[in-house]
Amino acid sequence: MRYLFLLFIALSLTAQAQEFKTTSPDGSIQLSVSLSANGNISYRVNYKTKAVILPSSLGMKLKEPQVNLDQFKLINVDSSTYDQTWNTVWGEYSSIRDHHKELRLQLQDKNSSGILMNIVFRVFNEGVGFRYEFPQQGKLAHFIVDDENTQFHLTGDHKTFWIPGDYDSNEYPYNETKLSQVDAFPASDAAVAISVRRPFNKNAVQTPLMMKSNDGLYINIHEAALSNYPAMDLVIDKKTFTLSSSLVPDAVGNKAYLAAPATTPWRTIIVSDKATDIIAANRMILNLNEPSKVANTSFIKPQKFVGVWWEMHVGLSSWDYSGGQVGSQQATKVPHGANTANVKRYIDFAAKNGIDGVLVEGWNTGWEDWFGKWKEDVFDFVTPYPDYDINELTKYAASKGVKIICHHETSGSATNYERQMDTAYRFMLNHGMNSVKTGYVGRIIPRGEHHDGQWMVRHYVRVAEKTAGYGIMVDMHEPVRPTGLQRTYPNWMACEAARGNEFNAWSVGNPPFHETLLPFTRLMGGPMDYTPGIFEIKMSHYNPEKKEQVHTTLTKQLALYVTMYSPLQMAADLPENYEAHMDAFQFIKDVAVDWDDTRVLQAEPGDYLIMSRKAKNSPDWFLGAITDEQARNFIQPLSFLDANKKYVAKIYHDAPNADWQKNPMAYVIDSFIVDSKTSVKLNLAPGGGTAISFIPATDAQVKSIKKYK
């Protein structure tokens, strides 16, 4: 329901500055929009008593027609309130309340073009979203966007957690500096393990941009509903601390091709004086996205999966048939991973342990020569390697009640993929598969386009739409960073779109603080296929010469199943490594992948994070606590539990001498009876974590298991 009411505005005929204000429903956030005497539009945002965004200009520059939309006449202003709760298909919450006030300025170019443009603000208790809208009009049909001139004028030299602005990659490790210390080029240069990088400005950073001000505000800037537009990077003016929008260009330098009626994505500012509120406010991003366009969602099933995948990253087997393609450079040839017998081994493991899916990479021909040369015709998505008996495996998986998850690596050749999507998806369905992991390693074809430009943004949406049409779930690797489109396309289960666990296998990896940051950054836009669950942590296990390791303890890997949400959640390690630690693997078996509720309990970006979640349609709760390289101790009340229940809390925690570098695999598992009045002590080793399952206790358990104290 939207309650519309017109504002009473002094619309004088003489040119006078005008100001329009609204607040969040709870009043904590105040938005003010100004139209200056000469027609410029600016906005500012306060949180409680503090300024968040100082007056910041707004506008668009068009190329065809060539019009600078920066001076406006006001046609109308209206305001409305919206309050409605919607049910998710899957997610961190079974339902989400969308409660906001909207301020809609209908504007017209003050100069000769006469183009109509609206700027629409929505103010939630969590923050502000705004976008540009071009209504249907006689003055404008098709148009080309030259630039969007959106500013975010910050109040000071905030601490920020950033990765370089880049047209092609978001797989960077995070940097923690002041805004004034951002330097994108050396940060990009250092990231040698990323196959395609394209930084463009030394002062540019990507969104979601997480910041903390000196006066204690947590601020997150991102965008929502990026479906037909390039991604927005932010360029920092280090004198004024103003962030300016910078759109990823296309092959000829244009930014976007639109036709009225058209809207930009929402630009989002989430703010709170509590870090925990930021993560919880990822619902604001979802609220700014369109409801589901997928009519029949019955095929969509959140699930866990294992896969013929990590073994390539650690160098035990190869993607290609000839045995040369592994995650890390190595001279010796290894067996081809996706062979029938090996895949059956994963299917057996999945079936035995209640894991729904088995991902198989390297099943199709082409991996001998698949990227790095901007080659267009790479994979055909229907031709298995000779040692991959797809008919046999289709039957075998079905007989075991396990689904094989298909893999479509495009190597960045989106044109090749688009030509073959229908054939590829039919092939999948004909072979019992209804989930696919896609990949875009390599430079994009159409050549000159970028991973984060409008053409590819539309490509990803096209893949989501087409897979939906076939009843297929999709998990995209190397796409643009997510912006909540999983609400609109709930078969678009997950993305990579950040630096995943795989980097730990063959590069400098992800420092321990990485996972404490991702929920404040990348995950604001949607689920990440981070591939947690690595139990065999040091690569020297596979090859004594290797120095790489996952920057974690074993139980931190378990905690990630709670802190790092994905409805397609991998148990990424090898079956034999799980079989060596079946007591710890029990948590992965137990943990849910779809939730009724989520609580962000304690958090500081880059330092630590404690979250709990209630499994969907179940009384079970799960808790994850992680820390950076520092050992940390917490007291965590369990007040989120049902006050009327006793639970068996199974606590998977770091052993007292555990340490991500020196002793990463030392863990202890304890069980206690707890209830909502219990507070548990969480003792996290350096780079460590704790995972807890809370299952309602039987009377017998209440008697036999000791009470937590």
Place this chain on the structure above:
Amino acid sequence: MRYLFLLFIALSLTAQAQEFKTTSPDGSIQLSVSLSANGNISYRVNYKTKAVILPSSLGMKLKEPQVNLDQFKLINVDSSTYDQTWNTVWGEYSSIRDHHKELRLQLQDKNSSGILMNIVFRVFNEGVGFRYEFPQQGKLAHFIVDDENTQFHLTGDHKTFWIPGDYDSNEYPYNETKLSQVDAFPASDAAVAISVRRPFNKNAVQTPLMMKSNDGLYINIHEAALSNYPAMDLVIDKKTFTLSSSLVPDAVGNKAYLAAPATTPWRTIIVSDKATDIIAANRMILNLNEPSKVANTSFIKPQKFVGVWWEMHVGLSSWDYSGGQVGSQQATKVPHGANTANVKRYIDFAAKNGIDGVLVEGWNTGWEDWFGKWKEDVFDFVTPYPDYDINELTKYAASKGVKIICHHETSGSATNYERQMDTAYRFMLNHGMNSVKTGYVGRIIPRGEHHDGQWMVRHYVRVAEKTAGYGIMVDMHEPVRPTGLQRTYPNWMACEAARGNEFNAWSVGNPPFHETLLPFTRLMGGPMDYTPGIFEIKMSHYNPEKKEQVHTTLTKQLALYVTMYSPLQMAADLPENYEAHMDAFQFIKDVAVDWDDTRVLQAEPGDYLIMSRKAKNSPDWFLGAITDEQARNFIQPLSFLDANKKYVAKIYHDAPNADWQKNPMAYVIDSFIVDSKTSVKLNLAPGGGTAISFIPATDAQVKSIKKYK
């Protein structure tokens, strides 16, 4: 059969210039290739006693790896002779002899790269073809071509018939100047009726480039087998009269992406002291193409067709449903052409007159907003307008034994078309259609690519391959200029790829010399869907305010069915215009579209052309004679006729007072008995022509019809 013999070469260890020579089988053409002391390669060509190409350098510049391939070591030279005759699927000849000598230089980069490259020459009696080959090798796999440095050093300031070098359009009127007078920019600027033009150098021209030297040689430069490379334009050095290759770049400025083994297209030089030989030598282009890759050619059927098409060009009806899209700008709305009743009218006319096909344009939704804005998602190729009852028309056409020819206008959005090709072709087959006319009006998407760049070259081939897979014939409009690929893909029946008859309906049009030139230029590469057969010549017939007209007499339009070969040949005018002249239309009914033999009888490029052809598997011959704006009289011996037969010659000729401007529709039809000893007088009006059918005479006819004298 290829007879290989090694040359005896003085391969001395000291660096000395070396020269390798071969000739055409008849000795008339002499090729000499030189390797200089410093490793540069050049070639020269003589015809009989005259120089054609002075020493001209050869080489390639690669970008990835960055190597300048202009200095070579000779690894090996061999030479061979080839003589074989192959049968065409359709064409101007039922069989073609491929008789040539080959000189193959195996070269290696003299500098550090060590890259192996061959330059292969084939010398025919008609001319020379040569190409660069990159064999499979350890030194080179994928590579990017930065430039091809091929020169054609001419002997003087030849007369030339040229259109501007251009990345996107070949729909220019021809210019006849000296090489030194070429000026591409004003020529391009003047061609305002072309929707997408992209000239790039004031001295650049397109191939096929037709020239005539002061010493009486006719020289034609083109290329053959352009299937995975950009098209080549030629840039003129006006001081030395050297033409240099210029490749159409891609979106990022690269020229071609190749992987060894790879070959460039053949560069072709056709030369003779007789103009007629040039046209006949289009077989050399075919001989340089690969044999058919289409295994089952039974679905391929050369045919004539009418179509709902010219009526849009003349402004009687529209492509779009709302009635605004017509060939010429006009304010008033007109009915939608592709409506069920109207299409039935064409089907009836075709059925009644033995015409095989009916093209229907504007049948599918999207024409209201289809080009000019670089819009990607335009047509879907499966959604008819509401007044186009496709099921009814499918039945109706089948009941009349007529095939509807489908139309797929892409507006240049090749990515959109590629996504939908499978669906579109299945839809065609499901609705009884097995021929499609495609179109690429508008700027290309992928944006930054060009009509004539490698990406689109590969797209056209992809369309040919995919239609072949579905058993569909294809006729492409606005593609790159043809290079004989119809031999390899015989379902690729025709292309437009030049300035067609349509320009006469709504622009300054095509001057009368245009059709006398096209067989020397555009048609060297393959059949053109020129859409001849316009009987109602002045547009004032449709609208008294219109000044446009076809630059022709009526019988010249008939002669074009002989001089302008296409296996998909349109009778482009409206049924009612044919019904007003059924005596003249008889020639279009009679004329063949597939031939056993072709004779170029008399010709001078830009002035006149007389050709005769023998119908496939038939004793019938047809003759076409056309002139430019000058009236011309010829005596034409009929020695091509079977010496043992008498024929009824039905002569469709200009009336004595006919004139393309003042009296274009005045014609006379005479019938005579002739034989191979007869010579006929051909009296062509200004802008006129004569068409003759030769059908073996019955005894009764020999008695009743007067003998020619």
